[in-house]
Amino acid sequence: MLDAKFVRAEPEKVRQGLIYKNADPALLDEFLRLDERRRALLVQVEQLKAERNARSEEIARMKREKKDVSAEIEQMRQVSQRIKELDAELDEIERNLTNVLMNIPNLPHETTPLCKDESGNKILRYEGEPRKFNFDPVPHWELATALDIIDFERGSKIAGSGFVLYKGLGAKLERALINWMLDVHTQEHGYTEVFPPFLVNRRAMTGTGQLPKFEFDMYHTDKDDDLFLDPTAEVPVTNIYMDEILDAKDLPIYLTAYTACFRREAGAAGKETRGLLRVHQFDKVELVKFCTPETSYDEHEKLLADAEDILRRLKLPYRVVLLCSGDISFAAAKCYDLELYAPGVDKWLEVSSCSNFEAFQARRANIRYRPEPGAKPEFVHTLNASGVALPRLVVSLLENYQREDGTVEVPEVLRPYVGTDLIA
């Protein structure tokens, strides 16, 4: 969330940000209204409490002197009653205030293009040569079904549409990609591997910004548990340091994690969701960074490079897109997308979002660091990138490496992991 003090001091900056992020500026007005009301009430109730504290001490003193205190106690009873009423009102206002603030998105960074919709996105560059085919490349669902490495029908049978069953070399390819990506990030990019819980609590989901706004998109367990299936490793991994004060000398912290990810994707259906293009459960290797505010935009560029390295090593053609204000996520200030080309479906597929959240998540999750011993704790900046998401990577890989006979070559870097150079 944003700093309440900042919102109060710079309402017009916030208003502009809301407009360019496609959020309702009425949120700001509501915040300002409640904030003012809150401060007025606070002054009132604090004065009464000061009186109560002083008079209570007085009563204690009088009692020691064996004086009669029944009149004072009767007066204070009324004061306490009044405090109780005002406290209740204040409590209600603060709940509303927090709720409003929690629904205000992060503001775009100055380098984020301002535009209300995706037409403002900027394609920064194309990397890798798209392959020239001397036959018509087929979509991955045909390849995978014919090779019997993915069983879409049986996946649906056991869990519903949007759930897939990997088989044989398909399952092994999935596992190989996960292991290989984790190895690259841990051994060559300096990340520490973590393996977090796949279910997370409400607090964690709020910390990274999925809640309260997007509860409907999440899988949720029984009310008794109030747990959510993680929609991305970003949630459990970023919240590792919730409510902690980190030591400046330990920053930056680089973490990488494999998790399965679960998304309801409510409302999505049709052509864009065929095969592996959009599924309810998928695998992903995630990169998460915690750093100081001064370094976060340098770290952001390095993060992008780390994610890109995976695509480069697989020799897949991709492009880098700088998202505009209207297309970046609720919590992000700046975001690059990596899109892989998939010749079978003839589409650019988003396989990584590489975001800088600045202090937006840290403020919600209360993740701070102490710049120097004895100094006041500050909020860290958090960043993350997919490094990368599996299903669309598999789509692009199968479709790019397909051969005319329907078999699929295994990219060189993966061969030790898959144990073969051809999926046949």
Next chain:
RNA sequence: GGAGAGGUGGCUGAGUGGUCGAAAGCGGUCGCCUGCUAAGCGAUUGUACGGCGAUAAAGCCGUACCCCGGGUUCGAAUCCCGGCCUCUCCGCCA
């Protein structure tokens, strides 16, 4: 799942319902001393919110916070209820 114990400041750890934001120690910071990466001495050292201060800083004042949320009371770290978490024992289990 059952039984018990416990959750206090950056850490360890005291705390009879009023003089407790909280003893003591450790750690941190500043200074002194010391010819040597030690020891000693002194001082200082929580956070949030709000008010005053020029919608700056210092500073001053107030309120709140001893796991979280309720309650009792003129007054709660302290008493009561609910929840969460940790530990020990038992049960169950991959």
